[in-house]
Amino acid sequence: MKKFLLSASVALVAMTGAASAAEILIYTGGGAGTNGEGSTYHEGIGQGVAEFLEPVADDLGYDVRLVPSNGAVANADNVGATTDKIVFGIGQGGLNYDAVEAGKTRILRTDLPGECAMAFTNEPRITEWSDIIANAPRVTWVVPENSGSEAFIKKVYAEDANFGGTPNFTYATGSDEIVATVKNPENRGTVGLFYAYPNPTSGLINTAAGQDLQIFGVLSPDVAKGDDAYYLNRKAPYELAWFGFGETKTTRAMCSKALLFVNDIDAITDTWTAADARQILAAVEAAPASAFVPEGGSLAKLMQQVEKMSDEAGIADMVSDLENQVQGR
DSSP states (O other), X not given: OOOEEXXXXXXXXXXXXXXXXXXXXXXXXXXXXXXXXXXXXXXXXXXXXXXXHHHHHHHTTOEEEEEOOSOHHHHHHHHHTOOSSEEEEEEOTTOOOHHHHTTSEEEEEEEEEEEEEEEEEOOTTOOSHHHHHXXXXXXXXXXXXXXXXXXXXXXXXHHOTTOOSOOEEEEOOSHHHHHHHHHOTTSTTEEEEEEESOOTTSSHHHHHHHTTOEEEEOOXXXXXXXXXXXEEEEEEEEEOOBTTBSOOEEEEEEEEEEXXXXXXXXXXXXXXXXXXXXXXXXXXXXXXXXXXXXXXXXXXXXXXXXHHHOOEEOHHHHHHHHHHHHTTO
């Protein structure tokens, strides 16, 4: 019997101490207090991790529960703050995390399905990433506050020689609010950022495409050269044909494999729980990357299709793609 739970209701949180101790949590995305709908961290990557964990967790008497959260940065913090149970979280590759640097959170895997960075805008003077470079002082990024998207843009401005100074931000939450802010013609120069598994069927990039916004990939070779987490996907999809309907549209975008966080199991005081954690972690570490692509759930078929169509390339190709943009080719 499947024993991983998708609900994040208050009723599930208000459990007895014994039941709570027999849970393994996976912090995902979609927003704390929500049901995680539309989040690839929750319905896709987290689903794949839960499917893998369920058999070994079941043998040891644990349930596996997916917990919607505010994304990668929050996940690292939530995982690191837990010392009484086994906790995992999904993270964004290529970022620095305070909880990891403090030793409270460990990065267990760096090869979960890849996430890609795409920008979208209603600004007629911006149609591709080279236009962002040329007009950087006039660009305002629309992102959730304290999100992985905000952290990524700060990283780009700090490490990419094409940029200088501090990025401008307007904070918004949820796909609808972000896209509405970007689309408002009074907000000249506003650009949204999508850094997640490319899901053309729901969520932020789907909403942006549905509003006919200009969508293009982020290309920052300077950032990629500084961290081997990054690579180029020349076919990152933002619209997808299904059963002969619609049109598949892709862009060239820099990407990074998603991370799997785990808490410091040495800090778990219960000896049996700590021993269980070591057994579970050994199984997770020994598994191939393909074991974490979901077979069930709402995004399983999508992720399997996207994985097959992805065209992964190296940093040299990212450099040439960006140079071609700048030179107008």
